[in-house]
Structures are given as C-alpha cells and as structure tokens.
Amino acid sequence: MGSGPNKALQLYSIRTLPASLPEIVRRVGAAGYDGVEFAHRFHDAAPDAVAAALGDTALEPIAVHADLTEIEAALNGESDLLVRCRTVGCDTVVVPHLPASELRTRRDIRSLSRRFRDAAAGLEDWDMQLGYHTGRRAFRPFLPDWAGKIIEETPLPEAAERYTHRLLTGLRATEPTTVPSETPMWNLIARTAPAAVTFEPEVAEIREAGYDPTALFSLCGDRIDMVHLRDVGSAGPFRGYEDVPHGEGLVDMDAVLDAATDAGVDWVIYENEVDSDPAAKIDHGVATLERLLDGSRPSRSPTRVPATSS
Numbered sequence: 635m636g637s638g639p640n641k642a643l644q645l646y647s648i649r650t651l652p653a654s655l656p657e658i659v660r661r662v663g664a665a666g667y668d669g670v671e672f673a674h675r676f677h678d679a680a681p682d683a684v685a686a687a688l689g690d691t692a693l694e695p696i697a698v699h700a701d702l703t704e705i706e707a708a709l710n711g712e713s714d715l716l717v718r719c720r721t722v723g724c725d726t727v728v729v730p731h732l733p734a735s736e737l738r739t740r741r742d743i744r745s746l747s748r749r750f751r752d753a754a755a756g757l758e759d760w761d762m763q764l765g766y767h768t769g770r771r772a773f774r775p776f777l778p779d780w781a782g783k784i785i786e787e788t789p790l791p792e793a794a795e796r797y798t799h800r801l802l803t804g805l806r807a808t809e810p811t812t813v814p815s816e817t818p819m820w821n822l823i824a825r826t827a828p829a830a831v832t833f834e835p836e837v838a839e840i841r842e843a844g845y846d847p848t849a850l851f852s853l854c855g856d857r858i859d860m861v862h863l864r865d866v867g868s869a870g871p872f873r874g875y876e877d878v879p880h881g882e883g884l885v886d887m888d889a890v891l892d893a894a895t896d897a898g899v900d901w902v903i904y905e906n907e908v909d910s911d912p913a914a915k916i917d918h919g920v921a922t923l924e925r926l927l928d929g930s931r932p933s934r935s936p937t938r939v940p941a942t943s944s
Contacts, residue, residue, distance in 0.1 A: 638891075638895045638927050639861070639891075639894055639895065639899050639900060639901055639902040639927070640668035640669055640694075640900060640901050640902070641666070641667050641668050641669070641901075641902060641904070641919075641920065641923040641924070641927075642667055642668060642669035642670060642671055642694075642696055642860070642901045642902065642903045642904070643662050643667050643669075643670055643671070643903065643904050643916065643919050644671045644673065644699075644862065644903050644904065644905040645658065645662075645670060645671065645672055645673050645675065646673035646674065646699070646905070647904070647905050647906040647907065647912070647915055647919070648912035648913070648915055648916060649673065649674065649675060649912070650912050651912040651913060654678075654679055654683075655675055655676075655678050655679035655683075655684055655687075656679055656683045656684055656686065656687035657687075659684060659687035659688060659691060659693060660687050660690060660691055661913075661916060662691070662693065662916060663687075663688075663690070663691025663692065663693045664691065665916045665917055665919075665920050666920045666924075667693065667919070667920060668693070668694060668901075669693055669694040669695070669696040669901055670688075670693050670694070670695060670696065671695075671696050671697045671698070671699065671728075671860075671903055672695065672697070672698040672699065672724070673698075673699045673730070674699070676698050676699075676700075676715075676718065677715075677718070681717070681718040681721035681722050682721060684721075684722050685721055685722045685723065688722060688723065695722050695723055695724035696724070696726065696860060696900075696901050696903075697724065697726040697727065697728045697765060697834070697860065698715070698718075698719055698724055698726070698727050698728070699727075699728050699729075699730040699767065700715055700727050700728070700729070700730075701729065701730070701731070702729045702732070702749060702750075702753065705727055705729070705753050705757070705764070706749070706752075706753060709753065709756035709757070715727070716757075716760050716762065719760075719762065720760065725761060725762050725763060726762065726763045726764075726765055726832075726859075727757065727762060727763070727764060727765065728764075728765035728766065728767050728834055728860075729764070729765070729766045729767065730767045730769075731767070731769055732746070732766075732769060732771065732772070734771050737771050737772055737774075737818040738776070738777045739776050739777055739778070740776055740821065742818075743776075743818045743821045743822060743825070744825070746818075746822065747821070747822060747825035747826055750764065750766070750822070750826050750830070750831055751825075751826060751827075751830060751831075754826070754827075754830035754831055755830070758830075763832060764830065764831050764832070765831065765832045765833065765834050765859075765860070766822070766831060766832075766833055766834065767834045767836055767862065768819060768833060768834065768835050768836050768839060768840060768850065769836065769839050770839040770840065770842045770843035771818070771843075772817065772818045772819040772822065772843075773813065773817055773818075773819050773840060773843035773844070773845055774817065774818075774843065775814065775816045775817055776816050776817065776818065810844055810845050810846050810849070811845075811846045811848075811849050812849060813845060813849050813850060813853050819850075819853075820853070823853060823854060823857070828855070828856070828857050831857070832857050832858065832859055832860075833850070833854050833857050833858055834858070834859075834860045834861070834862060834903075835847060835850045835851075835854075835858060835861050835862065836862040836864065836905070837861065837862060837863060837864065837885050837890050838862075838864035838865055838866045838875075838877075838883075838885055838905075839864075841866060841875075841884050841885050842866055842874070842875050846886075846889075847885060847886075847889075847890055847893075848886075848889055848890060848893040851893045851894070851896075851897045856897070856898070858894075858897060858899055859899060859900045859901060860899065860900065860901040860902075860903055861890065861894045861899055861901070861902050861903065862903050862905045863880060863885075863887065863890065863902055863903065863904055863905060863922075863923075863926075864877070864880075864885075864905040864906065864907060865877070865878050865879065865880045865881065865882060865883035865884070865885045865887070866878060866883050866884060866885065867882065867883040867884060868884070877906075877907040877908045878908065879906075879908060879918075880904075880906070880922045880926075881922075887926055888926065891926050891927065902923060902926075902927070904919035904920075904922060904923055906918070906919065
C-alpha cells in the first residue's frame, strides 16, 4: 500500500458546539486534524474570519456541503456560496443529500444527471469541483415508472413513502458486494463524466442500504477523493438502524480504510451522529482515525489552497 489518507472532521458532527465557526476551526486544528469539511454553518461567519482561522491552524478546507438547489442558485448569482468558498480557499462543493423524489425511477435519474452535469460545468468556470455524498436512497433499486407515477400523483407522508419504497425494492434480491445497474447510484456514476463529478462514500449509509461499503470503490475507480466514516447498529426488528460509536456497529472500519488506502483516497472524514458532547467528539475523532490508520500509513502533506479575499 502507498501512503494513507489524511484526517478530517465533518463539522456537522459538532453543530451544537456553542462557539463561533472561526473558533471551532481553531479547536479542530489544535486537536490534530489535517482538514475540515464545512456544512450548514458555513454561512454563519464572515468568510475572511474563517480563512484567517484556517491559515492559523494550517487546516485544509477540503469541501463544503451544500444542497444542489443552493449550488444552482449560487451559479445563477442568487447566493454567495461560491464567493465564500473562494475566500476560504475551498475548491470542492458536495451535495450531501437528495430527496427520494429525485431517485425513484430511471426518468428521475436522467433528469438529476443533467442537473449534475450542468452544475459541474458551471463550477468548472470557478475552478471548482462537484461531489456527491452517497445516501442510502441512491442504492435502492429503481421503482417501475408506473409505481413512481402513482407515488407522484398520490402524495404520501415522507415516512409512509420511505416504507412503501423499501417494501417494493425489498422484493428484489441484491448482492451486497456489487452495486447493481438498476440503482440510481450506478446510473449516476455512468451518466456523469469522471472529471465532472466525484463521489464521497458515506459508509454507514451504504451499509444501511444493504451493501458492503467497499463495493463502491471498485465501481467509482479514481472518482473518490474523500470517505465519510460513521457507524450504525441494528435498532431491532422493523426499526432500522441507529448511530453507534465507531467500531461498535456493522461497518467494517478496517476493511473500509484498507480499500480507501488501496484506492489512493486523499481524505478520511470522521462523522459522528451519536447524541453526545460535541467537544468530546473532536478528540474522539482524532483518536479514532489514528487508531484505524494505525500509524503505519503516513499522512500526505495536504496542499493548501491559499485563501483569497473576495
């Protein structure tokens, strides 16, 4: 194996920490991370102040999570998202979630793929990259067009819709080590160019969908730069899954790290949705990543993108 990934923290994990975003960045840097990934609080502070905190800590701003609609609005000049990204030196914007309504049928994914391609082309003009944080809905087999049409014409509460989709797709057998071609995930990869869209596997989401998280590495090839580490356990019959501490659940963390290292992934991102002290999560994340990396895979020196003012 070559040198291993660098360590990063997804700031959504500590969103309840009562501190300003620049202060949070400094605390994350002091804990020993190499990089940080921003989420919804990215708009809470002046970007110059965030850039200064990044510079003080030598943390790399590896990505910002933003909804596809916000990215599209920014490309139309209706949001300052991209200006903020440029100011803090971040060159990657990742779509964190997609609604079920955009992933039900092949017709849905054709439309979504066009939106991804258009957004990626617009971001290229900003010298920025588009990514997608893989959610479990993207791994559920397509519904037949007739079933999607019924759901569209007969709106259901979100919980009932999720149950109906799981029921219909659960009737089909799946091979957990292979992502089948009748899924939105497979088609989104096939319908977008490698240079246009990268993928950020969220291993707990993939495991919840019933797949081995390492299956995505072979499917995506070199389109994975970052991996989200989160763990889940069974919540009991008919109750789905619940967040658990890393290493105590169903995700084989060592296998994920081995696959990520073999694939030349640059960043392993600690994500923790367990309801616990956000300050403690910062230190737990570093300890967890260092334990998983085992100290035997030396970190690369991150390439800092100089922060510029807008």
